[in-house]
Amino acid sequence: MNFYEAEIIKCTKRIKKIEENPDPVKFRSNKILYEIERDLNIARLQAWKEGKPFIEGFTPPLMRALGFEPMALDICADRSTLDTSRFDTIRALGLPDYACDRTIVCIDMCMKKELPPPNLLVSHNCSCDPVKLAYNTMGRLFNIPIACLDFGLEANNDTLQYVTDQMGEIIELAERKVPGAKYDESKLMELQAIDRMAYGYLNDIYQLRKRVPCPIAGKDAFRLPIPPSYYADPKKALEYFRIWRDEMQERADKGMGAVKEEKLRVLWAVSGPFYADPFSLLERRGVSIPWFQFDVAMRWSGVKYPLYGDETEYGRKLSPLEEEARIMNSFSWGGLAQRWIDDTLFVCRDLKINAIINFRQVGCTATVGLAKILEDRAERELGIPTMHFDGRQLDHSYFDAVQVNSQLDIFVDSCLHRME
Amino acid sequence: MEQQLRGLLEATNNDNRAKWALDWRKRGGKVMGLLCSYVPEELIYAAGMLPWHVMGTDQSETSRALMYRTASSSLYCNRVLESFLNGELDFLDGVIATDREQDLVRLWDVLVHLKKTPFAHIMHVPNQETALGYQQMSKEITALKKAIEEFSGNRIIDKSLQQAIAVFNKMRTLLIKLYEMRKNELPAVSGAEAMEIVAAATIMPKDEFNFELDRLLPYLEKRKAPIKYAHPRLLLSSDTLYNPAYIKLVEQSGSLVAMDDLDPGSRYFWKTVDTNSTDPIYALAKRYLSRPGHPRMFAWDRQVKQVIEWVKEYHIDGVLEMPEMYSLPRQFRVPIFHAQLTEAGIPNISISRFHDMADAGQLKTRIEAFVEMLQGRA
Numbered sequence: 001m002n003f004y005e006a007e008i009i010k011c012t013k014r015i016k017k018i019e020e021n022p023d024p025v026k027f028r029s030n031k032i033l034y035e036i037e038r039d040l041n042i043a044r045l046q047a048w049k050e051g052k053p054f055i056e057g058f059t060p061p062l063m064r065a066l067g068f069e070p071m072a073l074d075i076c077a078d079r080s081t082l083d084t085s086r087f088d089t090i091r092a093l094g095l096p097d098y099a100c101d102r103t104i105v106c107i108d109m110c111m112k113k114e115l116p117p118p119n120l121l122v123s124h125n126c127s128c129d130p131v132k133l134a135y136n137t138m139g140r141l142f143n144i145p146i147a148c149l150d151f152g153l154e155a156n157n158d159t160l161q162y163v164t165d166q167m168g169e170i171i172e173l174a175e176r177k178v179p180g181a182k183y184d185e186s187k188l189m190e191l192q193a194i195d196r197m198a199y200g201y202l203n204d205i206y207q208l209r210k211r212v213p214c215p216i217a218g219k220d221a222f223r224l225p226i227p228p229s230y231y232a233d234p235k236k237a238l239e240y241f242r243i244w245r246d247e248m249q250e251r252a253d254k255g256m257g258a259v260k261e262e263k264l265r266v267l268w269a270v271s272g273p274f275y276a277d278p279f280s281l282l283e284r285r286g287v288s289i290p291w292f293q294f295d296v297a298m299r300w301s302g303v304k305y306p307l308y309g310d311e312t313e314y315g316r317k318l319s320p321l322e323e324e325a326r327i328m329n330s331f332s333w334g335g336l337a338q339r340w341i342d343d344t345l346f347v348c349r350d351l352k353i354n355a356i357i358n359f360r361q362v363g364c365t366a367t368v369g370l371a372k373i374l375e376d377r378a379e380r381e382l383g384i385p386t387m388h389f390d391g392r393q394l395d396h397s398y399f400d401a402v403q404v405n406s407q408l409d410i411f412v413d414s415c416l417h418r419m420e
Numbered sequence: 421m422e423q424q425l426r427g428l429l430e431a432t433n434n435d436n437r438a439k440w441a442l443d444w445r446k447r448g449g450k451v452m453g454l455l456c457s458y459v460p461e462e463l464i465y466a467a468g469m470l471p472w473h474v475m476g477t478d479q480s481e482t483s484r485a486l487m488y489r490t491a492s493s494s495l496y497c498n499r500v501l502e503s504f505l506n507g508e509l510d511f512l513d514g515v516i517a518t519d520r521e522q523d524l525v526r527l528w529d530v531l532v533h534l535k536k537t538p539f540a541h542i543m544h545v546p547n548q549e550t551a552l553g554y555q556q557m558s559k560e561i562t563a564l565k566k567a568i569e570e571f572s573g574n575r576i577i578d579k580s581l582q583q584a585i586a587v588f589n590k591m592r593t594l595l596i597k598l599y600e601m602r603k604n605e606l607p608a609v610s611g612a613e614a615m616e617i618v619a620a621a622t623i624m625p626k627d628e629f630n631f632e633l634d635r636l637l638p639y640l641e642k643r644k645a646p647i648k649y650a651h652p653r654l655l656l657s658s659d660t661l662y663n664p665a666y667i668k669l670v671e672q673s674g675s676l677v678a679m680d681d682l683d684p685g686s687r688y689f690w691k692t693v694d695t696n697s698t699d700p701i702y703a704l705a706k707r708y709l710s711r712p713g714h715p716r717m718f719a720w721d722r723q724v725k726q727v728i729e730w731v732k733e734y735h736i737d738g739v740l741e742m743p744e745m746y747s748l749p750r751q752f753r754v755p756i757f758h759a760q761l762t763e764a765g766i767p768n769i770s771i772s773r774f775h776d777m778a779d780a781g782q783l784k785t786r787i788e789a790f791v792e793m794l795q796g797r798a
Binding site: 093094095096098099123125128129130132133134136137140141148150152153158162165166169336337360362363365366368369370372373376390 | 487488489490492493497519521522523525526527528529530532533542544546547548550552553555556559560716718720721746748749751752753754755756758759770
């Protein structure tokens with residue numbers, strides 16, 4: 001069974017479960033989320049069968065506007081079945097098994113034909129080295145066209161122009177090399193308009209996270225909100241965001257929180273173990289997790305600057321292609337320490353966070369080396385403590401639940417003690 | 421002359437490494453620590469400062485660095501941070517890094533966080549050798565020039581930059597002459613010696629280095645390297661391999677390292693800067709981006725092609741790749757490097773290494789097995 005088939009079954013089961021036995025604690029909008037996920041995988045399966053082109057490495061609206069099916073290899077890897085033999089494949093190829101899990105697991109998935117090999121790969125460094133390098137490797141392993149999309153260390157007008165120019169060249173390459181690829185700017189603008197509305201809802205949700213008690217549960221905060229243009233039916237996906245926002249509003253208005261008596265507000269950073277649930281333990285201790293801080297989290301929620309249509313950050317109106325370049329050019333992990341740490345501390349202030357749990361993902365070249373700087377600055381500038389939690393997203397052999405729970409317990413105790 | 425040669429060969433020994441930098445400072449000059457061979461040193465030289473490549477501590481212990489970094493991140497960066505934290509590099513006036521690897525960017529972030537040097541600059545090196553890449557590299561070099569001018573108080577005029585380019589080109593030409601001698605059946609220098617000479621070039625004032633090597637070349641023409649084995653001839657490919665003990669280990673395992681693809685090796689000096697260009701900044705951008713590439717660069721196929729050309733020119737029997745543990749660019753390139761060399765009919769092997777020879781026993785066994793395989797083919 002390939003990945004898409006497995007996902008269709010998984011989503012169908014979850015929809016059925018919600019229909020038969022709805023959990024009042026969980027969001028009703030989850031059902032729509034599973035429906036759009038199921039439909040996305042049906043569409044992908046169909047596209048694979050029909051030989052339609054797949055792409056990885058651009059933003060979802062741009063991938064769709066070029067007539068490609070977006071792959072989202074990292075997200076597929078995040079949802080893959082836990083199987084340590086995947087790391088055996090990586091080792092057998094001579095690749096580093098200590099690189100970030102999601103960037104190497106997707107190679108195994110393509111090799112085992114759980115995913116189609118992409119028809120075009122855009123190897124970029126907007127977030128991190130492992131993504132760039134994994135795509136470089138994959139493109140050559142599968143002998144498919146690859147393009148380099150290069151990002152500088154600063155997000156400014158100069159680098160924006162540089163990225164936009166490269167995107168233009170890659171579009172030409174795609175049209176030349178991949179049958180069926182054709183750039184449609186009106187399609188891009190149509191998708192941007194839909195995504196812009198979704199980002200507006202995400203900003204509403206962000207504002208609601210400020211409430212005490214925080215109306216969002218840790219597990220929901222930890223979820224990556226994916227823009228509607230990624231889905232097969234962007235309008236239905238947009239509807240999901242609207243309903244999710246409305247439910248959050250309802251909960252906030254009723255004073256409902258994930259924890260009854262909120263004693264501590266924690267920001268969870270970088271990533272986490274996808275096979276474990278550290279959030280329940282925290283919530284049982286009266287700890288809410290209003291925010292999961294990762295690479296694009298703030299941008300998608302319009303914190304500091306809204307995405308699309310903003311004329312303040314670069315001081316001018318941007319073209320549709322520049323809007324896409326802007327998103328990738330300002331990924332929080334791709335720049336210098338200041339970008340990631342300033343962003344993280346900004347959210348901590350804004351959401352009245354009392355402590356940070358920083359997941360040190362093995363092989364994450366973007367964030368592991370910043371852990372101590374984050375800790376130092378959070379303590380110095382905000383007076384809040386940071387706990388570093390070493391682990392892997394997908395390699396569960398690395399995880400010791402007893403040890404992690406005990407670490408979290410001790411950290412919560414010390415934070416509460418500090419607040420007394 | 422052998423005594424003069426020893427001076428170069430021992431230049432990067434722990435006891436000598438800082439010597440030129442300290443002398444430079446005694447004379448009132450500033451010393452700029454470089455963390456990457458993509459930094460266009462000519463600018464620093466043109467501003468009257470000494471460019472000095474940071475190799476990192478030789479000590480195995482990096483506990484201070486591990487407060488900021490993990491053991492499973494770039495070992496080179498860990499060693500460099502340790503040397504900043506243990507005081508070995510207190511004489512540096514500044515540090516310049518690039519984003520050759522993201523790990524290196526994070527090292528620079530820590531140095532800035534800790535305010536380790538009065539001057540710190542980082543430049544982006546485009547990942548691609550295209551017209552857009554060259555333009556962007558030119559902008560990065562211009563930004564570096566401006567930062568250096570502000571710090572040094574010296575304006576870098578075109579004339580001084582062109583003079584600097586001439587000095588660096590001379591160094592490159594001399595080293596290329598030295599490497600020509602490695603093509604001989606009995607070369608002038610061993611693999612370890614070649615690396616030591618190039619490493620010396622990365623820390624010595626260039627005029628002094630040029631003078632020394634220039635007068636040594638006639639002697640080297642006649643010299644026979646003190647090697648135990650002339651065959652099989654290997655090409656060694658790695659990054660930030662500043663510990664010659666690894667090359668000595670390879671050469672004690674029944675082979676000769678007759679050519680290299682190393683930062684303190686061919687990649688440091690290959691290709692000169694175009695002196696006919698009316699825009700020296702653009703000429704620097706072109707040279708640095710199009711020199712034989714580090715695996716961080718997008719064009720892996722071109723990198724392997726370069727190695728294949730060297731294999732032919734230097735009569736190489738096999739390629740030994742020694743990625744440093746936790747250095748991701750090269751580690752990710754391993755299967756591609758292996759497949760393309762194999763397709764070209766070139767025997768090759770990739771064996772990961774550390775820096776401090778802690779893995780020497782295991783390495784020796786694997787290298788000997790590779791060497792035996794090559795001997796069996798001969």
